[in-house]
Amino acid sequence: MIHAPEEPMRIACFGQAGSYTYEAMQDYFKGQAITPVYASHFEDVIEAVMTREVRYGVVPIENSSTGGITEVYDLIHQFDCHVVGEKYVRVEHNLLGLPGAALEDIREVYSHPQGLDQCRGYLKRHGDWVLHPYFSTSQSAAKVQETGDPHLAAIANKTAAGLYGLEVLVPHINDNTTNYTRFFILAAQPEERETADKITLVLTVRHEPGALYHVLGYFFYNSMNMTHLESRPMKGRPFEYFFHIDVMGSLKDPVTYHVLHNLKDHCNYFKILGNYIADARRECT
16 A cells, blocks of 8 residues: 655744754754744744644744743743743854955844844944844845845854855854754644653742742752743733743653642642753753
8 A cells, every 4th residue: 555645744933944943943853844834923933833723833942142032931821832842053143245245345234133132242343333133033134135235234144144145244253152042842732752851831939928939949859950940020910920940850750740749739820831852962061
């Protein structure tokens, strides 16, 4: 019997071909047949996941230089989606221009706000340049190509330079030479992995002295390694926060399950967003 080939998985990707999110998607789904669906906004990626227009979505969640991407944390909580994987990508920003353009020709620079922020030191040396925050680094490269204006440049990676016919005017302009971005792989439903070893959860604590200290103590006294903590304000509740936490562990481990079950009883709100396999290629650690 001849079996028809499986349809490629549709994957929502922030930005477009050549972005760092594109690199994360290609690396995470290496060897699998996929059809990328590109989106200019984080919310568009997550909406595509939750409406089942795509199987998975790929979005950046934190950068080693500029910290957590707060809008993504808020959207994950708002849309109630699930984290099923992660991927780290090394960020190497370059100043890209049209073929034949020279550095002294540049008057305006486009990039994602994070890209501009991560190259602040270099950009300060060119205080006369007009900086344009744009949808993504790859779309910034495409913008420069489309305009055909030698006075415009983009901050993006070398993959984008090749895809959009640009040249590297100045390589490696990011302030932090060991700059990494972490990406979440999102799905509409949770997924179980036998070797899952990392848990992402969100909770709120009681509005009383020492509440957060007691909650975090659950991880410390049970030797659970907490790798990330991000606070986000609660709408309509001044000075009260959601806490997004990453901790190493598996929900299949009875001890871990018991700790989290007891922790839940001491929180006003508690939800596990995902238990997934930590990226083994986390070269930045």
